[in-house]
Every structure is written in C-alpha cells, then in structure tokens.
Amino acid sequence: MTWLLLAEAGVPEGGLFDLDATLPLMAVQVVVLTYLLNVLFFRPVGKVVEDREGYISTSRADAKEKLAQIQRLEADLAEQLKGARQAAQAAVVEAEQEVDGLYRAAITQAELEANSTKEAARREMDDERNQARSQLQSRVDQLSDQIINRLLTA
Template identity: 30%
Template sequence: MSTGLFDFNGTLPVMGLQVVLLSWLLEQILYSPIQGVIQKRQNKIQQELQLAADQLQKAQQLTQEYQTQLQKAREKARERIRQVQQEAQTMMEDQLKQAQQQMTQLFNEAMQQLEQQKQQALMNLSNQVDEVAKFILSKLMKQ
C-alpha cells in the first residue's frame, strides 16, 4: 500500500461523512444560534432606528409647532405693545389738552384778577387824587 497524497480507500467516505456530520453539528449548535442572535440584533437595531426616525420626525413637528406658536406670541406681543403705545399717546394728548385748558383758565383768572386790581388801584388813585385836590382846595380856600 502506498500512501500518496490522495488515497481513495475506505477512509475517504468516512472522512466525507465526518465533514458532513461536523458541518451539520456546527450548523445546529453554532451557526444557527449565532445567526438567530445576529438576526434578532439586526431586527432590534432596525426597530430602534425606526423609533429614532419617528421620534426625530415628531421632534421636528413639535419644533415647527413651537416656532409657529412663538411667532404668533411675538406678533400678539407686538400688537399689544402697539396698542399700549397708542393708548399712552392718546392719554398723553388728553392730559396735555387738560393742562392747556387749565393753563388757559388760570391765565384768564389771573388776567381778571389783574384787571380787578387795576380797576381798584385806579379807583384808589382817583379817590386819593380827589382827596389831595380837596385838601389843596381847602388850603387854597383858607388863604
């Protein structure tokens, strides 16, 4: 018997059977469970990616809604500020008109008082002139 590199004797089918049996055992014991774990992991990763994508889309929608609400709130605040400024302007104009009316009234009252004082001073002066004239006349008459 010669032992060459490839001897085709009774051990070849046994070795072939061993390879097939070992392949089947490895498939059952090692490869199938590992493939199951890998498949589960891929499914879980895919689910988490889908969940993350859904959450990202929801976050973008919420961001858009918040931006819209913020814009509306800013516009409402601007409108309210404009109204308050307009009300303040109107109030200031009303107060200015009232102050002008009061000043005009005070001025008119002061002018009336001055006119009365002038008339009274003229009457007093006239009375004093009359008295002085009477005094002078009485002095002249005595002489």
C-alpha cells in the first residue's frame, strides 16, 4: 500500500535527476535491445565477416601456392628454352661444318677433275704433236729424197 501512496504522491519538481521507476525500466530495455541486436544482427554479420576472412586467407594461400608453382614452371621453361637454344646453336654449327666439309670436298673433286682433264688434254696434245712431228718427218724425208733425186738427175 505504501507503493500506491508513493505512486499517487505528487512528483517533486526541480531536481537535476529524478530517480523513479523509469531508470530500471530503461536499463532493462537497453539490455534486451542489446541482446536482440546481438542475436539478430551482430552474430550473423560477425559470422559472415569471419567466413569472408577465412575465404580470403584460403584464397590468398592458394594464390601464393599457384604463384610459386608458376614461378617453378617459368624457371623450368626458361631452362628448357636455354637448352633448346644451345641445341639449335649446336645444330647450326654442325650444319655449317658439314656444309664447309661438302664445299671443300666439292672443291677438291673439281680440282681433281680439272687436273685430270688438263692432264688428258696435255697427253692428247703431246700425242698430236708427236703425230704431227712424225708426219712432218716423213714429209721432210720425202721432200729431201725428191730434192736429192732432182739434184742428182740434173
């Protein structure tokens, strides 16, 4: 009953703080509102943020792993390219040497053929010269016999 009397009693006017039943009611409302906000909004948002952070960290780790794999592959490809360049350079050098050898062999063969042709021509000219000398010698012998016969007959 005293509560009823106090409730009906007039509210004193003028103080800086009035301590009545509204203060505990407001405190309860703040606690309930905080709990509801936490349950309805902050936990789901926090869960989404944590899931997103987990996804980002997983993606970042995967990206680092893939980057390392790409760098290894790049190094392997660079090594293969270096080997291929060396092999191509060796093939070019070998081809140049082979062409040089074929060129020298062709030159040697051409010189041998030229020398044999020259030797055959020289022998042929010697034979023709010897034939011409023998013909001239027989003709000279005939003419000298004719001259001797005419001089003796005259």
